[in-house]
Amino acid sequence: MAQRFRGGVVAATGTLTALLLAGHRLLPNWRGWGNTLDSALPWLGLAVPLLAVAALARRSPLATAGVLVPAVTWGVMFGPAFVPAVRAGPPDLRVVHQNVNLANPDLPATAKALRAARPDILVAAELDDDPVLMNGTVDPAFAVRLDPGLRYRFPDNPGIAVWSRYPFVGRPRSVPGVPRSRWATIRTPHGPVNLYAVHLASFRPGERWVIAERNAQVEALAAAIRADPSPRIIVVGDLNTASTDREMGLLTETLSSAAERAGSGMQFTWPAALPLVRLDHVLTRGFEVLDSRVLPRSVSDHRAILADLRFASSRKDEEDR
Structure with missing residues (x-):
């Protein structure tokens, strides 16, 4: 009997890991700890090699099964992020974003690094981001x-500053319920785009009011996107929300993550020295993603992100031709 259940601990641990991976959103979100588990989800994959070592030591089919179950589950969930999309040609728009850090001791160096990325649209969070002070x-x-080609700038900076190579239509407006936000229609050579630049509230597990504020802002942003009939939308900024966070699902119901569609890995952005989670995002509607990547570390505590986008043909475009 003991021989039959040899490796049972490994099998049970592997099964529990797989259940956490697949069913994490079913767990209660008490004081934001559900959000925290969601954010750490990719790192549960580290259990697989540890379980594999234990399974080799046990030399048990049951233990081997306990390794394969979480390995397959992790692969199904995160493997597509490592399959590169094959799309050729120049982009119609290059979008670059960075949380530059309010305490940044060398803003000129950060600006120089962002300029080297040659953006058509640049969004910077935490750039003198207290409008009162x-x-x-x-x-x-x-x-x-x-x-200097980024001639157009949103006229104020409520914690999120925007520069564009192309003009915007009318005065940028804030998203109701999202204090650090601006959105406007940008008139590009390929057609109009509704750009939403946002910096959502901080994520601090255990501090219920902080988590509640972040989650409420995600819901407000998602509601604004659902109400926007534009066929082409870009949402860019520091969302303080991991790609695996259950709240992100409210946005990806109607938008696509550029990072996930590019197939170039997990693209973690924070903390800059050793990124553990992706808090900075480019989300789109009506675009093909040619490239998405995290830029080399600069002075900030966040890594910058870059997305190369191409306008996707819509039915209306085909009718207008």
């Missing part, structure tokens, strides 16, 4: 080092 202004040491 800083009057919503942008540090000239940062702005002067950006590409």
